[in-house]
Amino acid sequence: MSSGIVRKLIPEALIGLSACVGVSLGLTDPMQRRLDELRAAESQARSAAAQLDRDRLRRELLERLSRVEAVARRSANAQDETTLFAALTLAADQAGVELRQLQGRDVGAASTRVGGRTLGYTISGSAPYHGAVQLLASLASPTSFTMIESVEIRPAGDTAHPIVDLTINTRHDWFDADPARRAIAHALDLLEAEATP
Amino acid sequence: MPRRLVIELTPSRGEAAVVRGGRVEKAHAVRFDPGDWAEQWPAALLRRGGVIAEMVRQLGGEGLEASLIVHSPSGVVTVHSCPASAGQEGACGAAELAVVGMAPASVVLGEVETRPLFRDREGGAEHAPQRWTLAAAEAESTLEALESVARGCGARSPVVIPGDALAAAAAIAELRAARPQEEASAVLWMGEDRSVFAAGNGARLRFARMISLGTESLVEALCRAPAGAGSAQGAFSRDQAREFLIRAGIPQRDDVIDAERGLKGASVLPLIQPVLQRLSVEIKQSLRFGLTEAERQKVRLRIAGPGASVRHLSRVLAAQALGGPDQVHEDGAAPAVDRLSTENGLIAALLEMAAPPVTVWRRSHREEVVARRARKALRVGLAAAGMIVCADAALTALDLAEMKARPATSGVPTDLPEKLAAARQASDALSAQVTSRTLAQPPWAPLLSHIARTAPEHVRVSGISFDTREGGAGMTLSGFVDAAGHAQPAPALLTRFLQDLAQTPLLGDLQLRQAARSDQQDASSSQQFRTHAPVISVPSMSADRLPAGDTAAAEPGGEP
Numbered sequence: 001m002s003s004g005i006v007r008k009l010i011p012e013a014l015i016g017l018s019a020c021v022g023v024s025l026g027l028t029d030p031m032q033r034r035l036d037e038l039r040a041a042e043s044q045a046r047s048a049a050a051q052l053d054r055d056r057l058r059r060e061l062l063e064r065l066s067r068v069e070a071v072a073r074r075s076a077n078a079q080d081e082t083t084l085f086a087a088l089t090l091a092a093d094q095a096g097v098e099l100r101q102l103q104g105r106d107v108g109a110a111s112t113r114v115g116g117r118t119l120g121y122t123i124s125g126s127a128p129y130h131g132a133v134q135l136l137a138s139l140a141s142p143t144s145f146t147m148i149e150s151v152e153i154r155p156a157g158d159t160a161h162p163i164v165d166l167t168i169n170t171r172h173d174w175f176d177a178d179p180a181r182r183a184i185a186h187a188l189d190l191l192e193a194e195a196t197p
Numbered sequence: 198m199p200r201r202l203v204i205e206l207t208p209s210r211g212e213a214a215v216v217r218g219g220r221v222e223k224a225h226a227v228r229f230d231p232g233d234w235a236e237q238w239p240a241a242l243l244r245r246g247g248v249i250a251e252m253v254r255q256l257g258g259e260g261l262e263a264s265l266i267v268h269s270p271s272g273v274v275t276v277h278s279c280p281a282s283a284g285q286e287g288a289c290g291a292a293e294l295a296v297v298g299m300a301p302a303s304v305v306l307g308e309v310e311t312r313p314l315f316r317d318r319e320g321g322a323e324h325a326p327q328r329w330t331l332a333a334a335e336a337e338s339t340l341e342a343l344e345s346v347a348r349g350c351g352a353r354s355p356v357v358i359p360g361d362a363l364a365a366a367a368a369i370a371e372l373r374a375a376r377p378q379e380e381a382s383a384v385l386w387m388g389e390d391r392s393v394f395a396a397g398n399g400a401r402l403r404f405a406r407m408i409s410l411g412t413e414s415l416v417e418a419l420c421r422a423p424a425g426a427g428s429a430q431g432a433f434s435r436d437q438a439r440e441f442l443i444r445a446g447i448p449q450r451d452d453v454i455d456a457e458r459g460l461k462g463a464s465v466l467p468l469i470q471p472v473l474q475r476l477s478v479e480i481k482q483s484l485r486f487g488l489t490e491a492e493r494q495k496v497r498l499r500i501a502g503p504g505a506s507v508r509h510l511s512r513v514l515a516a517q518a519l520g521g522p523d524q525v526h527e528d529g530a531a532p533a534v535d536r537l538s539t540e541n542g543l544i545a546a547l548l549e550m551a552a553p554p555v556t557v558w559r560r561s562h563r564e565e566v567v568a569r570r571a572r573k574a575l576r577v578g579l580a581a582a583g584m585i586v587c588a589d590a591a592l593t594a595l596d597l598a599e600m601k602a603r604p605a606t607s608g609v610p611t612d613l614p615e616k617l618a619a620a621r622q623a624s625d626a627l628s629a630q631v632t633s634r635t636l637a638q639p640p641w642a643p644l645l646s647h648i649a650r651t652a653p654e655h656v657r658v659s660g661i662s663f664d665t666r667e668g669g670a671g672m673t674l675s676g677f678v679d680a681a682g683h684a685q686p687a688p689a690l691l692t693r694f695l696q697d698l699a700q701t702p703l704l705g706d707l708q709l710r711q712a713a714r715s716d717q718q719d720a721s722s723s724q725q726f727r728t729h730a731p732v733i734s735v736p737s738m739s740a741d742r743l744p745a746g747d748t749a750a751a752e753p754g755g756e757p
Contacts, residue, residue, distance in 0.1 A: 004564075005564065005567060005568040005571060008568065008572075009568075009571055009572060009575055012572070012575060012576075012579075013575055013579070016575070016576075016579035016582070016583070017579070017582070019583065020579070020582045020583055020586045023583075023586050023587065023590060024586050024589070024590075027590050028586065028589050028590040028593050031590065031593045031594055031597050032593050034597060035593060035596055035597045035600060038597070038600045038601065039600065042600070042603070045612070045613070045614065057617065061617075061620060064620065064621070064624040065624075067624065067628070068624055068627060071627060071628075071631055115626070115627070115630050116630060116634075118634070129645070129649060130649075132645065133642045133645040133646055133649070134642070136641040136642040136645065137641075137642035140638050140640075140641060140642060145631070145634065145635060147635075147636060147638065147665075148638070148639070148641055148663070148665070149664070149665050150662065150663060150664040150665060151641055151661070151662065151663040151664075152660070152661075152662045153645070153660065153661040153662070154659065154660045154661075155657075155658065155659060155660075173631075173634045173635070175627060175630055175631055175634075177627060179623050179626075179627075180620070180623035180624040180626070180627045182623075183616070183619045183620040183622070183623035183624070184620040184623070184624060186616050186619070186620070187613070187616040187617050187619070187620040190612070190613045190616050191613065
């Protein structure tokens with residue numbers, strides 16, 4: 001082949017090859033790199049997933065879910081003031097405390113916080129001494145997030161009818177358990193999906 | 198089948214045909230004055246370019262691939278023989294040398310093309326079997342002129358076929374069609390301006406040579422004024438002469454040719470006899486050197502091509518050249534038709550062949566072909582590379598899309614660790630919130646029960662206050678001791694009460710902040726007091742330790 005032909009063909013070949021190389025470098029290679037990354041990530045995830053003790057994980061997640069549900073139940077009464085008012089009234093009634101006043105009070109900046117809310121109440125009433133003890137025990141029970149901040153007890157009535165006046169300042173915390181509940185549910189769903197062939 | 202254009206250019210005629218699949222769709226011919234053909238070659242060809250282009254335009258042949266059959270005065274064609282033992286390559290080389298040797302030294306030839314034509318199946322007494330090779334070359338200047346004419350016609354990829362080469366191939370094809378058992382057969386492929394005479398049979402070709410005579414030689418002879426003829430018998434025009442040949446052929450002396458003009462065969466035979474004699478001599482000499490005496494006695498002459506349309510020509514030539522008018526193949530006589538090349542000329546011969554016997558090219562053609570092939574190969578390669586690259590890109594894109602869609606579609610929990618971490622984080626955050634908000638709860642109810650249990654009757658509690666708001670939980674207890682009726686004084690009873698009160702792990706150091714004698718009663722029998730003690734808080738049960746649905750029963754209290 002003469003040098004003239006070669007000279008004519010070289011630019012054409014170079015242009016064509018450049019186009020091919022350009023497409024390869026500009027289009028295919030980035031996609032290939034991304035694909036390699038995804039494959040590596042998938043491989044890593046599969047490897048990590050294969051190494052997971054699924055039964056242990058499931059138990060852990062269920063245990064966490066149980067605790068989250070317990071928190072949700074325990075703070076359910078403080079979710080809103082109406083419910084809390086009803087719960088406090090019921091507790092006082094069950095303890096034989098005659099309520100004179102049940103009034104909300106300011107708890108400062110803690111009233112609205114991230115992930116929950118805090119309500120404060122002042123409970124005033126009269127009751128037999130054991131009724132006051134029962135009410136305090138009821139309020140302080142671990143079935144709710146109630147903190148008794150102060151208690152004032154003074155005798156009232158006479159010796160024949162010994163009763164006490166009591167004033168109790170309480171604080172009630174409500175915790176939003178939904179984010180944790182959802183996150184655990186997602187993880188459990190994924191775990192179940194993986195277990196499904 | 199694609200349409201293509203076939204053009205034949207002779208000194209006296211230009212003819213174009215649009216063909217498809219071996220069949221002529223349209224054809225058109227024009228006549229030229231042959232006077233300047235050889236003398237002003239190739240300028241004469243270029244001068245005819247406009248007429249040829251118009252002819253092609255009328256046929257609608259622009260843009261078609263074209264084959265140009267040319268009777269060029271500058272071309273050289275030979276049918277060369279060499280022993281079959283030389284091999285095909287050797288035969289082609291020898292033919293190439295032969296055709297180059299035939300060309301005038303002053304002519305710059307283009308590429309010499311060769312094509313094996315025939316291989317004898319048997320030898321003769323004096324000759325071994327031969328290989329017959331068709332070789333042709335054309336002057337570069339002619340090829341350039343032909344390309345120019347083709348471009349002027351709008352034809353593309355013109356292929357130049359020497360007329361002599363095509364006629365030789367057609368003559369030999371006629372011979373090959375002869376039965377092998379025939380001892381000898383001769384074919385005169387008689388064109389308008391040149392002819393090819395070949396002899397042999399189906400098994401062996403004896404010779405093939407060009408003769409520079411054709412039907413136009415007869416026409417030209419007829420156009421000459423007969424010696425001694427008056428003006429009434431004046432010479433034929435070329436068209437009249439051609440018409441005469443078609444109509445009357447080679448007449449007998451007494452045949453009336455033109456009653457109006459009083460022409461008889463005897464009037465025109467002297468005109469064409471020299472041409473017939475030259476033809477006879479060519480044939481006779483060729484046969485003398487090509488065939489044996491015995492073969493010459495038996496040889497049969499067949500005329501093909503346009504010359505076959507001239508009546509009685511084969512009989513006359515057989516009589517003059519072979520010695521007997523019966524030494525002709527009557528079946529070779531073609532019907533008298535207008536001599537269009539598409540009917541019985543080289544265009545018809547070309548259409549009967551699978552491919553042109555030989556094509557001639559400019560010297561630069563081979564390089565152009567190589568360049569074209571190289572460019573084509575390069576483009577094919579680049580296209581293949583491009584397709585591979587694009588296919589690779591497409592497959593990669595598909596893989597990528599599939600990979601991206603996989604977690605959602607296949608359910609493979611590739612983000613399980615992330616979800617686990619998120620679940621742990623969320624539940625830990627909730628626990629931390631609960632822990633931070635759930636302070637240690639002072640045991641208020643047990644303390645009240647403890648006070649009720651430890652407070653004797655002579656101790657009257659006037660107030661109990663618990664407070665957690667000021668630096669830890671504390672209890673303040675106030676009341677008075679009534680010692681009336683007791684053997685011990687009030688202070689001792691108070692001390693005893695305080696000692697009993699302090700006997701619980703729920704209280705820290707008990708401090709008697711105030712103790713005073715009661716104003717209304719005896720100091721020994723009544724004592725007011727106020728005491729304070731820090732309360733030991735009981736850690737609240739955190740969410741982590743809280744069993745689900747746990748409820749704690751309230752501890753019953755007493756009466757202080």
